[in-house]
Amino acid sequence: MDLYDIDRSMSDIEKSINFYSRVLPLNQSEEKEKFLKYTGLNRTYNPVFSYKSRDLREEKRILVELLSVLNKNKELSDLKRFFADKIKFMIAQLNLLESEDAEFGNKAVALHGKIDDECLRQAEQILVSTKKEGYIFPPETITPEEMVSILKGELEKDNINWRCVMSPNMIPKITVSGAKKTIYINSYINYTQDEVERLKVHEIKVHIYRGENGAEQTLRIFQEGFAGYNETEEGLAIVAEEKYGCLKKDRRQMKLYAARALGSDLCGRMSFYEAFKEMREFLPEDISYRIIERGKRGMRDTSVPGGMTKGYHYISGWLKMKKYIKNGNDLSILYVGKVGLGDIDAIKRLRDKGLVKSPRHLLSFV
Numbered sequence: 001m002d003l004y005d006i007d008r009s010m011s012d013i014e015k016s017i018n019f020y021s022r023v024l025p026l027n028q029s030e031e032k033e034k035f036l037k038y039t040g041l042n043r044t045y046n047p048v049f050s051y052k053s054r055d056l057r058e059e060k061r062i063l064v065e066l067l068s069v070l071n072k073n074k075e076l077s078d079l080k081r082f083f084a085d086k087i088k089f090m091i092a093q094l095n096l097l098e099s100e101d102a103e104f105g106n107k108a109v110a111l112h113g114k115i116d117d118e119c120l121r122q123a124e125q126i127l128v129s130t131k132k133e134g135y136i137f138p139p140e141t142i143t144p145e146e147m148v149s150i151l152k153g154e155l156e157k158d159n160i161n162w163r164c165v166m167s168p169n170m171i172p173k174i175t176v177s178g179a180k181k182t183i184y185i186n187s188y189i190n191y192t193q194d195e196v197e198r199l200k201v202h203e204i205k206v207h208i209y210r211g212e213n214g215a216e217q218t219l220r221i222f223q224e225g226f227a228g229y230n231e232t233e234e235g236l237a238i239v240a241e242e243k244y245g246c247l248k249k250d251r252r253q254m255k256l257y258a259a260r261a262l263g264s265d266l267c268g269r270m271s272f273y274e275a276f277k278e279m280r281e282f283l284p285e286d287i288s289y290r291i292i293e294r295g296k297r298g299m300r301d302t303s304v305p306g307g308m309t310k311g312y313h314y315i316s317g318w319l320k321m322k323k324y325i326k327n328g329n330d331l332s333i334l335y336v337g338k339v340g341l342g343d344i345d346a347i348k349r350l351r352d353k354g355l356v357k358s359p360r361h362l363l364s365f366v
Helices: 003-017 019-023 028-040 057-071 078-098 101-112 117-133 144-157 195-215 230-243 253-269 272-279 285-296 309-326 341-352
Strands: 163-167 174-177 182-186
Touching: 003 019, 003 057, 003 078, 019 078, 028 272, 028 285, 057 078, 078 101, 078 341, 101 309, 117 253, 117 309, 144 163, 144 182, 144 195, 174 195, 195 230, 230 253, 230 309, 253 272, 253 285, 253 309, 272 285, 285 309, 309 341
Parallel strands: 163 182
Antiparallel strands: 174 182
């Protein structure tokens, strides 16, 4: 079995696992309605979520076998190390899906890490300043149908052949699948007028450019994502939003990034209801619910402390990217595919050997 075989097997298994579909509550709308009804009556309620099957023993068995094949060679090459790290990441995803609620938080930390003091302090400063300035969150008037049309137009301008479709089966407003070359728009959530230009940058000029460049490499892992690439990608997206002036117009968004970071901390220590009440100090009711729902997704009994910790990646990734740029480092290397800051040295060695192609789609300021 060569690296191309392993690459194809990993890709097939990743599609079969479809991780985020398995942490999407099947009873999402019912539990939200029930929660808001009870809290409106000043009564405590914690959603109890249900999910589709998480029996992925066969996928885990294959991943363990693939890792064993890679580990037969004690001196792993850069490429083999990338594959080994990705397999371990995917096994950690399965460990999280298999876990009981009492262990969910610990397994989530093992997968995505945990917010540190610097990141939490930055998030809290942003939210406190928002409250002090009396910022009023603008109405969301752009429909999902309109957003699909807008993003399709941008893709056509860049001559990028990706799909953009609405989906009722998601928690975030927008998500991107590199493997399926698709932008998914949440069917149930509108957008503000100010965030339209920002989303063109965030979703297309970062998520899709990196995915499209990755698709031009010889291995699928560049398109579908290295282990832990998400923090770098979200941090890069915020830097791009700053460079293009999007965050001056869409003043709301940095507050939401900060709320996701704070939410990851609150969910780790509190029940859904307690975390929601804390978030209401800074955000309107509906947005507070969405933030805490993101943080608790994957859990069944949300009265138990713990949750999906990756919400802090936006602020932590942004802080790391700012340091990376301040030190004069090359941004274009991050556009060879969906790679992370920790992969750069190895990517440079592979590029120097002619094993990694230069990126075709780049930000204008790179």
